[in-house]
Amino acid sequence: MKKLIGLIAGVLLSFSVYAGGEHLADAVEHAKAAAGAANSEEVTAHATEAMTHAKAAGHNAHAMAGVKSLQNALDHAKAGHTDAAKKSAAEAVTHLEAAEK
Structure with a gap:
C-alpha cells in the first residue's frame, strides 16, 4: 500500500512539474x-x-519577478507608454527564461 501511495504521489508531482514547465513556456512566448x-x-x-x-x-x-515585470508592462501600456511597456515585457522574458532553467 505504501508503494502504491508513493507511486501515485510521484506521478502527481511529475505532472505538476510538467504542467508548470508548459505554463512557463507559454508565458515566455507571450x-x-x-x-x-x-x-x-x-x-x-x-x-x-x-x-x-x-x-x-x-x-x-x-x-514572480517575471510577473512583476509583466505588471509593469501592463501599467505602462495602460498609460499609453508603449516603449516602456515593451521594455518591461522584455525584462519579464529574461526572468521567465531563468525560471525555466
Whole structure:
C-alpha cells in the first residue's frame, strides 16, 4: 500500500512539474510577443496572457519577478507608454527564461 501511495504521489508531482514547465513556456512566448508588439493594445493582450501562465507555473523567485515585470508592462501600456511597456515585457522574458532553467 505504501508503494502504491508513493507511486501515485510521484506521478502527481511529475505532472505538476510538467504542467508548470508548459505554463512557463507559454508565458515566455507571450512575453516575447508583448516585447515585440506594435502598440499598447497588443502589449496589454500578450502581457495579460503571459501573466496568467506565469502565475500558474508556480511561485519561484524568477517567475514572480517575471510577473512583476509583466505588471509593469501592463501599467505602462495602460498609460499609453508603449516603449516602456515593451521594455518591461522584455525584462519579464529574461526572468521567465531563468525560471525555466
